[in-house]
Each structure stands twice: as structure tokens, then as C-alpha cells.
Amino acid sequence: MTDNDGLYRRDVLKAGGAAAALGLGGGEFLQGLAERGDETAASKRDPGIESYVGQNDVIQTVCSPNCRGKCPIDVHVRDGQVKKVEPHPPEDEQYKRACVLGLSHTQRVYDPTRLKYPMKRTDWSPDEPNPDGRGPDAEFERVSWDEALDLVADKMQSLKADFGPESVLFHVGFGNYGQSGQAFSRLASLFGSTQPASTIDTNVGRGFNRVTGTGFYLPSTNESEDWENANTIIVWGSDIFSSQFQMDASKVLDAVENGAKLVVVDPVYTTTASKADLWLPVKPGKDVHLALAMMHTVFEDGTYDEQFLRKRTTGPALVRKDTGTLLKSSTVFEDGSDDKVVAVEQGSNTPVELEPETDGPYALFGEYTVDGIECETALTRLRDHVADYAPSKVAEQTGVDAENIRTAVRWLATRGPGGIAPSYALGRYKHGHIFGQTYAMLMGLTGDYGQHGNIHAHHSGGATLSTGGWSTPEDADPGPSVRFSDYPDAMIDGDPHKIRAAYSIESNMMGNQFPDRQRFREAIKSLEMYVVADMHHTDTVQHADIILPVPHWFEQEDIVSSWGSHPHISYRHKVQEPMWEARDDYYAIRGLAERLGFGDYFPETKRELLRELASRDDAIDFETLSEQGTQKKQNIPIVKFTDAFPTDTGRIKMYDDDAPSEEGVTFDLPRPLEDRTADDYEKADEYPLMFMQKHSRFRIHSQYEMLNWVREVNPEPQLDIHPSDAKARGIEDGQYVRVYNDRGEMIVKAKYNEAFQPGLVNTDQGWWSRDYLKGHHNDLTHNEVSEIGQTMSFYDVRVAVEPAPDDLDTEKYETDNPRGTGAETSRAGGD
Amino acid sequence: MTNYGLVIDQERCIGCQACAVSCKQENNVPMGQFWNRVLTEGGDKIDTPSGGYPEDGGSGSLDMQYQPTACQHCENAPCVKVCPVNATYTRDDGIVEIDYDKCIGCRYCMAACPYNARVFNWDEPDHMPEEGTGDVAARPQGVVEKCTFCSHRVDEGLDPACVVNCPADARIFGDLDDEGSTVSKYINEYETDQLLEDRGTNPKTHYISGEMSPGRPQTSDKMESELDDVSPWSDGSEDVPAEASESDSSGSGGSHHSIEGDAAPHVPAVGSGGDD
Structure with a gap:
């Protein structure tokens, strides 16, 4: 970019322009932000003050995505606005931490993709779901929280009566390490809904477990x-x-x-x-x-x-x-x-x-x-x-x-x-x-x-709040689990049973992050009701019938586990009140629980919920945690595997006489078995390049996609490709290319990169649909899982690459524009 | 006298951009501009190496390192010399600063700066959020701006934002005239480079490249001079420095990245706009 391109920034980032970009029905959707912008403009700097260093209110809270940070942070607030984020050393100060994303939260709090009001798809009703109205062109209208929760509860009740509670799926992802998921699972258990079983990232851990008796995700x-x-x-x-x-x-x-x-x-x-x-x-x-x-x-x-x-x-x-x-x-x-x-x-x-x-x-x-x-x-x-x-x-x-x-x-x-x-x-x-x-x-x-x-x-390993089975009450009769990878079969074909409605929190999986994305979109279309709660207008939200707006983490009080991160539990103090009509997931969960007849099982306020959960963990004291902001769990061993292994023999298995088999190979001893990387894979000639989607420093899964500071460094999705592979296909550095296989395609800019092995190409994961000129990286991935590993194999994918068609509209990314002038006119919000 | 300087350990730097973004946040750097850029020393583009992918299964010739680059706060600053209105000046503590009220936007300083450290507000600056932190002076359209070593923080006894927020402990700020400061010790004990030493600018930013230092772990945003103990969970001065403990390393693989001390520091092409 050049020095004189400041102009487009204003064009792109002013609330008015962005509202058009979202492609939503209901122009009032973003009105709140515009109003807020006016307030901002009104409160000018006090001319008598040169610097506000040391003048801000500083609130200690914690960043909470599914990353390995769980960074306790200080949020600086002045005049009712978040001004700055800095790391805050936790109780054990050597775990001080923060990254480029967490430090950029001021960009996320006020981003136009924030959801503001409960919404209903205009052409959806409980009896006539109009599935074809779902997707990129869906339009939404504002409803009240009561209307939204009534609609959801009534539909759940009628499905339960007609088809059994397992016809409703309560899907929870990993997008928030607070405790609302506990309440979500509790309601799911009480209702008897289908519950999710993860098929993401459990592969290596399962193999490790066969030897040592521990491991599901990676071992501790x-x-x-x-x-x-x-x-x-x-x-x-x-x-x-x-x-x-x-x-x-x-x-x-x-x-x-x-x-x-x-x-x-x-x-x-x-x-x-x-x-x-x-x-x-x-x-x-x-x-x-x-x-x-x-x-x-x-x-x-x-x-x-x-x-x-x-x-x-x-x-x-x-x-x-x-x-x-x-x-x-x-x-x-x-x-x-x-x-x-x-x-x-x-x-x-x-x-x-x-x-x-x-x-x-x-x-x-x-x-x-x-x-x-x-x-x-x-x-x-x-x-x-x-x-x-x-x-x-x-x-x-x-x-x-x-x-x-x-x-x-x-x-x-x-x-x-x-x-x-x-x-x-x-x-x-x-x-x-x-x-x-x-x-x-x-x-x-x-x-x-x-x-x-x-x-x-x-x-x-990190620390997790131990809540002692609170999410499964003793008198509940929990429904069956269905694996992530089996959702489409269940929703479309009724295998193992028909899922007719889904309520999703903390997840952008169905619309963005799951592999073979078009198959999951078909699955959504087979539902009678799809309810999505989120902080932002993601691709998944765009496919919803009912949208429940969740506040930014800074607007939610919570207790955050640091699984996989560091041995503290952290208290997420509220930095500001929820903006617009966004409400904590717990508000919706408890509201639904009341309507479904389980209100008594849920404390009235989030604070009470947190107290109840914290009281179940002997290593945590609610008052200490709340006061300090973090508490190191002293019962977390620093060194692992010091005792007998939880195997039959108490020992590591150097030979497994009860080993599973797969595709004719038995794993009594480790034996290589490959899928699409195999030298003789049948379609290796047709799709000669392996395709991975590296996790970069610029994203936590699909979170933080909207950070404008970061997008100046990392403006658009690219295809890392070795120059020899590119040249063999007549592809120049920086040229747009079409990446395709028998499932789908995407169009991205080629990036010559000697760091990548010939035969291997990459697009960093986490981009949204709106970031691509066409398609999406998860239109290329597949949903086949090994029966032993039970894990989506995102990188076990083959593609072919060719120069993109000449008539491509590249306006979105022209003139080194990080977010693109095209964003104003394209239907960027949902698809 | 106090003479502030910065040591950046490139062996520790992981190119994470936390310093670049922290700087932008703290100093209300306009959209489209960076005062502090994390340059990739390697290939032509960010996060790409130089050299070729190994064809023989060995470790090959690929090489990549990160070089965070901002105003070098030169002892002998060319920008100060060329400014026709004395808008750019050197403070008593060695920090090079701009008086935005005096700046006439002639950009002689940008031409003079061999480090491409300065940016110019061609248009009305655009910030996100609009008002920014309010911690620093606003800069209007038509002036040049650049890194100040966060002088507004330094004046309050706080380290620059980029230093506080480095997760790799790779940035150390302090008084070069104080022999006991970590910056002075590291410059004495480690192989350090200044960018474009032959220009005679004598930058106060020093880069460690070769043997890795212990960095400077931080649990406070206070400057080292304000603290009793430099490294809260290590042995303080005893921690500096450790000799490489092993020399049995290589085998045929060995260390694959160049650690020769004479590697030329990487300086971006002048004129790329200061925000790549």
C-alpha cells in the first residue's frame, strides 16, 4: 500500500458503508453502531490534557478463544470506550502473555460484524421453514428476545412431542472458554436432545492413548x-x-x-x-x-x-x-x-x-x-x-x-x-x-x-475448572451423541436418527470451519429450524433461521478455563455492559430452560451460576479468583506421567495384542497406513498437489477475521506454492489461481514461497467466505474420517491448480487495499 | 546522562507482529501506516525464506529471520540535520522526536532517513477507533510521524509498548549510558549489529543475531530503572549471559541457518512507503 491511500479506509470502515456490505435485510441492523459513532465524535479530547497515560479505568479480564493463550489482559476504558489492551501478569507472573490478536480487541469490540439484535429469517416460520431461503441471500428481520425464545422453545417442544427430543441437536463449538457451555449441556441433558461428539483433533491423542492409557486430544x-x-x-x-x-x-x-x-x-x-x-x-x-x-x-x-x-x-x-x-x-x-x-x-x-x-x-x-x-x-x-x-x-x-x-x-x-x-x-x-x-x-x-x-x-496441559458433572444432572435422561462428521447423515438421511432442528452456540463450524462445507450447508437446509448464537455475523449465522446476538467477551462476566494453555483459572470481569441487545448465552439458555420447564435447574443470574460452578472446584475460591483475576490451580502437576500408566498393566504398551485394525492393517505394532498421501492414490494424477490449511498467527480458527490492523499485514487469502509448481502451470507470483478438486473450488492469489515443498500447497485457515473472490478452502476439504482416529482430515486433501479465469472480478483486492473497495458492494456479510 | 536505546534479539523474535500492532494501538498510528514494521529477512515477501527448498532431504539453504524496524533513534540523526524548521530534534535523553506544530511536511527527513522509518500523512489520518488512546499528541494531515520510543510512556517510567507486549522477551529497552542496564550488558556480551553502520548514523537500536540472549522477561510495564529486580523469576544479573553449552551439535545436519556475525543487516528499499 502507499501513503496516500488513506481515503479508502474511511470508505470501507465507516459504519454506513459497512452496513451496505453486510447484505442484510433491515437497515436498522447497524444503526446502533452509527449512533455510537456519533457519540464518539462528540466527546473530543479535553484540550487541557496532553496524555491520558495513567488516566484510564483499567479492568482486568481475560481473552477466551480456543487458542493456547487464555491471556489475562488489562482493558483500558475511558469515556465508556475501550481504548487499549495490554497483557496482565497472572498470579504466577511467568505466564504473562498476549498476542497480536488479543492486543487488537478494540478492533473487534466495535466491528460492524457485531450482532446487535435478535433476528428471524424473514421467510421462516415454525411450520413453513422455507429451507431454500437459507444461505447467502437470506434476509432477516428484528424480533424481540421474548419472541425469539418463544419461537425456539415452541418449536423444540413440538418436535419433542412428534419425534422425540433427540430430533433436536444442541451443538456447541469451542469458540468461548467460559462456562455458558456448561449450562448449555445441562439444558441439553435435561431436554434429552442429541449432543455433539467432537471429531476434530482427536486423532493423535487416540493413538497415544492406545499406548499410554491417556490422550483424546493431544496428551497432557x-x-x-x-x-x-x-x-x-x-x-x-x-x-x-x-x-x-x-x-x-x-x-x-x-x-x-x-x-x-x-x-x-x-x-x-x-x-x-x-x-x-x-x-x-x-x-x-x-x-x-x-x-x-x-x-x-x-x-x-x-x-x-x-x-x-x-x-x-x-x-x-x-x-x-x-x-x-x-x-x-x-x-x-x-x-x-x-x-x-x-x-x-x-x-x-x-x-x-x-x-x-x-x-x-x-x-x-x-x-x-x-x-x-x-x-x-x-x-x-x-x-x-x-x-x-x-x-x-x-x-x-x-x-x-x-x-x-x-x-x-x-x-x-x-x-x-x-x-x-x-x-x-x-x-x-x-x-x-x-x-x-x-x-x-x-x-x-x-x-x-x-x-x-x-x-x-x-x-x-493448563487448567480447567472442575465442575463435577454439573452439566449432567442426576435426574436427567441425556439423549444420544452424534459425531460432528455424522451431522450431515443425521440431518439429511436420518442416520443414525433424524435431526430436525439445531441450536448452536460458540461455533462457526457449519458454515465455515467444517470440511466439505457444501455438504454441511445441505444439511442445514434439511432442518426445520436452525438457531445460531454468535458475537459476529459469520457465514454460519447467515444460514440461521433465528439469530441470537452474543456480546463481546468484554461484555460478559465469566470464569475462563485455560485448558491447553497455562495452569490458571481466570475471571472474566465485565469491562462494559453489552452493547445493543446482545445478551450472554446464559440469558438465552436460562430463558429457554424456563420455557421448556427446567427453569429451576438454573441459577437466576450468571454470577450465581459462576459461584455455583466455582464452588465445585476445591482448588478454586470464588472470592480469591474474582479479586485476583486469576488463580493458579495448585493441584495441577507441573511434570506429567509420574505415576503408573492407566493401562491394564500400569505400563506403556510396547506391543498391543488387543489392537484395532483398519483397511486390513492391524496396529499391534505401528504400521504406516496412508490415504491421499499414498504414492499410488488413485486420483494422484488428476489432483497432483496436497493441500493443507496452516494455522497462522493471524487467526484463531475463524475468529479475528475482521481485525483491520491485522489485515494490513495479512490482507487476503493466498495459496502458498513452490515456484516450480507454479511455473509448471504458467502461474506467476501474485496471480489469481483457481484451486479445485471434485468437491469444489476457490480462487486466491498465488504466493511463490520456497518454504513449501514442491507438491504441497497451502491456504491459511480461518478466512470467511467474504474474503474469497470465489469459493472457500473448506469447499475443497472432505469429511471422511478413519473409524479408529475419528477425526476430520483437513490436510489429507488433493487439489489441482490453474490460473484463474480472465474475466475474474478482482476489484475487492485491487490497489493493495487490505479490505477492498469491493467489500462495499459485494454481499460480504454472509457469503 | 540518560541515553535511551533498544536491543532486539532477532534470535528470539518470532515475527508475531505483537510489537507492530501494540505500537499502532498505543500511538494512534493512522490506518495504512506502521511506525514499527516486522520485516522478513529472507524472501521478497513477508514470512518467506531466501534460498531454495532442499532437494536432497538435507536441511538445505533456506534462511529466514525477522527484523522489527522502526526509527533507530540515531545518535547522529540525518533527519535532524536536514529539517529546515528544526521540527525534528533530539531530546536530552537521546530520543529523536518531531514537533508536529513546526513540521511543514517537506519530507526532507524521509529522504534523509536511510531506514525508511518515517511516514507522511498525505490525507487526514484515519484511526481505529477514531479517537485512539488519547495517550499521544494528535497528528494532522501534512506532517511526518514516526516512532518516539513511546516517550510519553518513558516520561512516566514505563517501557515502550512494543517492549511490554513482546511474547518472546526479545525487546529490551534501557539506558545505554548505564553500564549496569541490560541493554548495555547485552551490547557488550553479544554480537550486535546496528543497521547500516557504514552510514555513520550510530543508531541506538542494536540487533542481536547469532547467539541467543536470555532476553528480558517482563511482568511489569515499568522500565528496568524503576524496578528492583530485572528478571523476576530468574537470577537477575547472573542470568546474563550464558555461554553456548554444547558444541557437539552438528552431525551432518548441523545448524541450518546462517549465524555468521557478518550477515548484512536487512534494510528495506527506501521509498516503499514505510508501511509494507
């Missing part, structure tokens, strides 16, 4: 204050300095400064890779091969941790050669147990039962006959299995130099405690659970559990 790991003790950190498939650990960057940097080796395994030369001592440029989908090669090296070098293997793993456990099952203690000893397994003592070959957390002179390798049964140790099986994966053998397949594979794992195995910090990205490949299994076992070999300096995930 040592709190970040301990990371400086790591001697080797292998960041695997994660740009943690951009998207996950950004707020705790200082912790990783401190480790590096202390002398830790930082290894980054990634097909992309990321910001994190640029800080690494060693970068392994793995090909997409070959991570399991690579980890098996690392195991190979550990066996070959003999650098496995013998004591750890004997004490905390089933490495010494005997596997029967006849059945492939572990030899049970009950088979060998009269008083033995079916749960216990057996090893032999080195030298004497005497069989002994393996107890959890118990060291002994157990043989780690070899073949033994016990009671006439021929056996070999689990570790022998693993060693023989990985014999096929020598670094030199997998180098070409994985794209990683063999000696660098050895170097990376030698650092992990020989430099003292360290760890592997994998990401959710690995789980965004269909069979990502196998990686979870593999690295859990690799760290079992190197003995990296339970010590200072161990790392098991790319974000730490």
Missing part, C-alpha cells in the same frame, strides 16, 4: 514453565511459534538459550523451523515411516533406556508365538491374574509377573519357552518390526536425509530428558492416530516420561 504434557529443562525438543508438524506456543514462545526460546537442541519435522520451512538446529523436511504423510526409522536407530545404537523399559513399559513382557497375545500371569501362575503379564529374569529365565512401576532384572530381548509355550519379548517384536525401516531405507520415501534422521533421534536419546511436541496437524491426515501410537512408543524407548524436561505435545 509438562506445564510450559518446565520446558526450559528440555535438552532436546522435537517439534513435529507444528509451527508452534506461530500458532500454538506463540504466547509461551519465551519458554521454548529459554530452552534453546539454555542449550537445548531444537529439531523441527515439517514439510514446510516454518518460523519454528527457521529457529531450529535441525529441520527435517518430511513429505506429507510419511511421519510414521520417519518415526519408525528413529526407533530403528535407537535399537541399532543401543541407546534405549533399559531401566525405563523394565520399570514402566511392557517391553520385557512375553508374547506367545502361537497366538500373538501377551502371556498372561494366570497362564503361568496358579494365583495369577488375567490382567497381568509375564517377563523372565535375565540369566535365570525365571518367569515373573510384571507389576506397574517395578524395576527388575527382566530380559528385554530374546526367545523363551515358559510352561512349554514359545514366546519372545515385546521389545524383540518391536525391534524386528522396525528392522525394515533403516534411515537409509526410508530416506527417499520420507524425503529426509538418513544421517539427519539419526542425528535428531540421537539428540533425543542421549542428551538427557527431552521430548516430542507433535501437533494436531498430524491428526489432520486420515490415519494420524498411528503417529500417536508411534511417537508414544518411541518416547518409551528413550524413557522420556515423568521427568523435568519431558514434552509430549505442542501445548501444555
Whole structure:
């Protein structure tokens, strides 16, 4: 951009222009903002005051999206306006944090996309939903809160009477780490509605769980204050300095400064890779091969941790050669147990039962006959299995130099405690659970559990408010769960049962974030009622029948959990009263509860709700929390995995004789299985490029899309593409391209980027429809999930790329305009 | 005498843009302008490396680093010399500032500044939110503006906004004339560069590149000189600096990014408008 383009900013950002941009029926929709703007203009600076430094009211609160920050912040307010945001050190001051997004909240609080009033789709009624009226062209009219809640409650009651309560879905996303979701789930339980089951980012954790007994999302790991003790950190498939650990960057940097080796395994030369001592440029989908090669090296070098293997793993456990099952203690000893397994003592070959957390002179390798049964140790099986994966053998397949594979794992195995910090990205490949299994076992070999300096995930555990099952009252009869990925089947085809209405909070998933977006939009069209509560006019909101406006976080009182972030619970003090008619989700939930006959189950005010929930957590005191703003949960262990593992044997499974199978592959030992990254994938020629959607520093999922300060740095969606891939298609740097496959297309600007491996392209996730010239990145992704991993595989996607058609209207992004003059005339709000 | 300076540890900087946005917020920097830009030292575009993607599975030649760049507050500031109306001047504490009432918008200073640190209000400045923080003087159309080291905060004993808000502890502000200050210690102990040293401007912004420093963790927005203890949860001065503890690193992979001390500091092309 140039210096003299200030003009367009005013054109774009003044409330009047933006109202037209929203494409909404009801011109009054944005009137509130315009009025507010007038007030602003009226209160000019006091000419006697040079600087308001130190003059503002400062309210401590907390930023609350689904990121790894949960940053306690100070909000500066003057004349009834939010002026500035700064980080506020929490109780344990070393967790001071904030990022470019949280620091820009003044842009979000007053953005024209804020929802102001309850709205109803003009052509919707409970009896005649007119599904075709949904979508980009839908128009809305203002209704009162009572009207909106009456309509929703009446429809829910009639569906319950006709089709059962499970015909209504209560969908909650992750867009707000406050406690309203608890009340939402409580009402869902009482009503008996269908409830959501997450199929996002559970892949790697499920695999890790098969080995260690823990993990659903990524496993817990040592709190970040301990990371400086790591001697080797292998960041695997994660740009943690951009998207996950950004707020705790200082912790990783401190480790590096202390002398830790930082290894980054990634097909992309990321910001994190640029800080690494060693970068392994793995090909997409070959991570399991690579980890098996690392195991190979550990066996070959003999650098496995013998004591750890004997004490905390089933490495010494005997596997029967006849059945492939572990030899049970009950088979060998009269008083033995079916749960216990057996090893032999080195030298004497005497069989002994393996107890959890118990060291002994157990043989780690070899073949033994016990009671006439021929056996070999689990570790022998693993060693023989990985014999096929020598670094030199997998180098070409994985794209990683063999000696660098050895170097990376030698650092992990020989430099003292360290760890592997994998990401959710690995789980965004269909069979990502196998990686979870593999690295859990690799760290079992190197003995990296339970010590200072161990790392098991790319974000730490953090603290969650323990509410002791409040969301499921004892006398409730909760309905069934349906997985995110199965929503379309349920809504369209009635499989496993027909969902006829949905009430959604804290989520922009259906319209923006779920893969195969057009399929989810079809699913919405099959509903009789779609109720969406949100802070902003998102793509999902544009598809709603009833819109419930939620205030900005600064206008809601709440208690915020810091899961995956830091070990504090934070109090979200209200900075200002809700603007317009926006109301806390709890207002709507309680209002519906009253109408549905469950009013008595819900405290009258949000404050009372928070008191009730806080009282259920022994580590939290409501008054202390409210007063301090943050309270460190003292019962959160800094070092994880110090006790017996929650597996049958209390030990890490180095061999899984009860393993699931998938597509003919059994996971008793880690075995690579690929979907679209496979070299022989059937449509690889048709769609030759793998397509990922990296999480950038400029977005938390689809939140913060509207920050104008940030958009000056990061103006529009782009396609990161290696110059060789671009040139082969006649694509110039900065040219608009059409990215397509058999599901859909999008048009974005090509960005030559040597950081991206040839054959791999990327568009950062989190953009809204209005940001694309055509289509959307989730029109390209698919909704197939592995039955074991049960996770949407956003990155396991293939596309083709070609120059965009000549007749493309690029006005939106012309003349280096971050938000675009075109935004004024296009129907930018909903689609 | 007090002589304020800034140390930026590029080994710690993660290019997150928190400093750029904090600056914009604190100083009501107009839309379309930045006083503090996080430049990518590498490829031509933001967040892209130089070099080529490795074809042999090795670590290759790719290289990328971030260089936050604002007014360097030169000891020997060319902008001060060329200003025909003495609107740009150096304060007693070394901060280079502009008197907006005197500025006639001739932009000689922009031509003189080798760091492209200044921006000009061609139009009536546009802010979001409209009134901004009110912490700093308003600048009208037709004047030049730039980083002030947040002198309005410094005068109150507070660190510049960009320093307080850095999540990587990569920015350290303090008195270069105080030998005990962290900035002085780091300049003595680490390999630091000033941008375009051959111009003789003697900038008061120093960049660490090569060996990483411990940075300066902050739990307060107060300047170091206002605090009893520099690093609240470390050992204070004992924390500075640590010798690299290992030299056994490389194997065949080794460190893949250039850490030679003679790497030329990256300066953006003059004339790009100061807001890329």
C-alpha cells in the first residue's frame, strides 16, 4: 500500500458503508453502531490534557478463544470506550502473555460484524421453514428476545412431542472458554436432545492413548514453565511459534538459550523451523515411516533406556508365538491374574509377573519357552518390526536425509530428558492416530516420561475448572451423541436418527470451519429450524433461521478455563455492559430452560451460576479468583506421567495384542497406513498437489477475521506454492489461481514461497467466505474420517491448480487495499 | 546522562507482529501506516525464506529471520540535520522526536532517513477507533510521524509498548549510558549489529543475531530503572549471559541457518512507503 491511500479506509470502515456490505435485510441492523459513532465524535479530547497515560479505568479480564493463550489482559476504558489492551501478569507472573490478536480487541469490540439484535429469517416460520431461503441471500428481520425464545422453545417442544427430543441437536463449538457451555449441556441433558461428539483433533491423542492409557486430544504434557529443562525438543508438524506456543514462545526460546537442541519435522520451512538446529523436511504423510526409522536407530545404537523399559513399559513382557497375545500371569501362575503379564529374569529365565512401576532384572530381548509355550519379548517384536525401516531405507520415501534422521533421534536419546511436541496437524491426515501410537512408543524407548524436561505435545496441559458433572444432572435422561462428521447423515438421511432442528452456540463450524462445507450447508437446509448464537455475523449465522446476538467477551462476566494453555483459572470481569441487545448465552439458555420447564435447574443470574460452578472446584475460591483475576490451580502437576500408566498393566504398551485394525492393517505394532498421501492414490494424477490449511498467527480458527490492523499485514487469502509448481502451470507470483478438486473450488492469489515443498500447497485457515473472490478452502476439504482416529482430515486433501479465469472480478483486492473497495458492494456479510 | 536505546534479539523474535500492532494501538498510528514494521529477512515477501527448498532431504539453504524496524533513534540523526524548521530534534535523553506544530511536511527527513522509518500523512489520518488512546499528541494531515520510543510512556517510567507486549522477551529497552542496564550488558556480551553502520548514523537500536540472549522477561510495564529486580523469576544479573553449552551439535545436519556475525543487516528499499 502507499501513503496516500488513506481515503479508502474511511470508505470501507465507516459504519454506513459497512452496513451496505453486510447484505442484510433491515437497515436498522447497524444503526446502533452509527449512533455510537456519533457519540464518539462528540466527546473530543479535553484540550487541557496532553496524555491520558495513567488516566484510564483499567479492568482486568481475560481473552477466551480456543487458542493456547487464555491471556489475562488489562482493558483500558475511558469515556465508556475501550481504548487499549495490554497483557496482565497472572498470579504466577511467568505466564504473562498476549498476542497480536488479543492486543487488537478494540478492533473487534466495535466491528460492524457485531450482532446487535435478535433476528428471524424473514421467510421462516415454525411450520413453513422455507429451507431454500437459507444461505447467502437470506434476509432477516428484528424480533424481540421474548419472541425469539418463544419461537425456539415452541418449536423444540413440538418436535419433542412428534419425534422425540433427540430430533433436536444442541451443538456447541469451542469458540468461548467460559462456562455458558456448561449450562448449555445441562439444558441439553435435561431436554434429552442429541449432543455433539467432537471429531476434530482427536486423532493423535487416540493413538497415544492406545499406548499410554491417556490422550483424546493431544496428551497432557509438562506445564510450559518446565520446558526450559528440555535438552532436546522435537517439534513435529507444528509451527508452534506461530500458532500454538506463540504466547509461551519465551519458554521454548529459554530452552534453546539454555542449550537445548531444537529439531523441527515439517514439510514446510516454518518460523519454528527457521529457529531450529535441525529441520527435517518430511513429505506429507510419511511421519510414521520417519518415526519408525528413529526407533530403528535407537535399537541399532543401543541407546534405549533399559531401566525405563523394565520399570514402566511392557517391553520385557512375553508374547506367545502361537497366538500373538501377551502371556498372561494366570497362564503361568496358579494365583495369577488375567490382567497381568509375564517377563523372565535375565540369566535365570525365571518367569515373573510384571507389576506397574517395578524395576527388575527382566530380559528385554530374546526367545523363551515358559510352561512349554514359545514366546519372545515385546521389545524383540518391536525391534524386528522396525528392522525394515533403516534411515537409509526410508530416506527417499520420507524425503529426509538418513544421517539427519539419526542425528535428531540421537539428540533425543542421549542428551538427557527431552521430548516430542507433535501437533494436531498430524491428526489432520486420515490415519494420524498411528503417529500417536508411534511417537508414544518411541518416547518409551528413550524413557522420556515423568521427568523435568519431558514434552509430549505442542501445548501444555493448563487448567480447567472442575465442575463435577454439573452439566449432567442426576435426574436427567441425556439423549444420544452424534459425531460432528455424522451431522450431515443425521440431518439429511436420518442416520443414525433424524435431526430436525439445531441450536448452536460458540461455533462457526457449519458454515465455515467444517470440511466439505457444501455438504454441511445441505444439511442445514434439511432442518426445520436452525438457531445460531454468535458475537459476529459469520457465514454460519447467515444460514440461521433465528439469530441470537452474543456480546463481546468484554461484555460478559465469566470464569475462563485455560485448558491447553497455562495452569490458571481466570475471571472474566465485565469491562462494559453489552452493547445493543446482545445478551450472554446464559440469558438465552436460562430463558429457554424456563420455557421448556427446567427453569429451576438454573441459577437466576450468571454470577450465581459462576459461584455455583466455582464452588465445585476445591482448588478454586470464588472470592480469591474474582479479586485476583486469576488463580493458579495448585493441584495441577507441573511434570506429567509420574505415576503408573492407566493401562491394564500400569505400563506403556510396547506391543498391543488387543489392537484395532483398519483397511486390513492391524496396529499391534505401528504400521504406516496412508490415504491421499499414498504414492499410488488413485486420483494422484488428476489432483497432483496436497493441500493443507496452516494455522497462522493471524487467526484463531475463524475468529479475528475482521481485525483491520491485522489485515494490513495479512490482507487476503493466498495459496502458498513452490515456484516450480507454479511455473509448471504458467502461474506467476501474485496471480489469481483457481484451486479445485471434485468437491469444489476457490480462487486466491498465488504466493511463490520456497518454504513449501514442491507438491504441497497451502491456504491459511480461518478466512470467511467474504474474503474469497470465489469459493472457500473448506469447499475443497472432505469429511471422511478413519473409524479408529475419528477425526476430520483437513490436510489429507488433493487439489489441482490453474490460473484463474480472465474475466475474474478482482476489484475487492485491487490497489493493495487490505479490505477492498469491493467489500462495499459485494454481499460480504454472509457469503 | 540518560541515553535511551533498544536491543532486539532477532534470535528470539518470532515475527508475531505483537510489537507492530501494540505500537499502532498505543500511538494512534493512522490506518495504512506502521511506525514499527516486522520485516522478513529472507524472501521478497513477508514470512518467506531466501534460498531454495532442499532437494536432497538435507536441511538445505533456506534462511529466514525477522527484523522489527522502526526509527533507530540515531545518535547522529540525518533527519535532524536536514529539517529546515528544526521540527525534528533530539531530546536530552537521546530520543529523536518531531514537533508536529513546526513540521511543514517537506519530507526532507524521509529522504534523509536511510531506514525508511518515517511516514507522511498525505490525507487526514484515519484511526481505529477514531479517537485512539488519547495517550499521544494528535497528528494532522501534512506532517511526518514516526516512532518516539513511546516517550510519553518513558516520561512516566514505563517501557515502550512494543517492549511490554513482546511474547518472546526479545525487546529490551534501557539506558545505554548505564553500564549496569541490560541493554548495555547485552551490547557488550553479544554480537550486535546496528543497521547500516557504514552510514555513520550510530543508531541506538542494536540487533542481536547469532547467539541467543536470555532476553528480558517482563511482568511489569515499568522500565528496568524503576524496578528492583530485572528478571523476576530468574537470577537477575547472573542470568546474563550464558555461554553456548554444547558444541557437539552438528552431525551432518548441523545448524541450518546462517549465524555468521557478518550477515548484512536487512534494510528495506527506501521509498516503499514505510508501511509494507
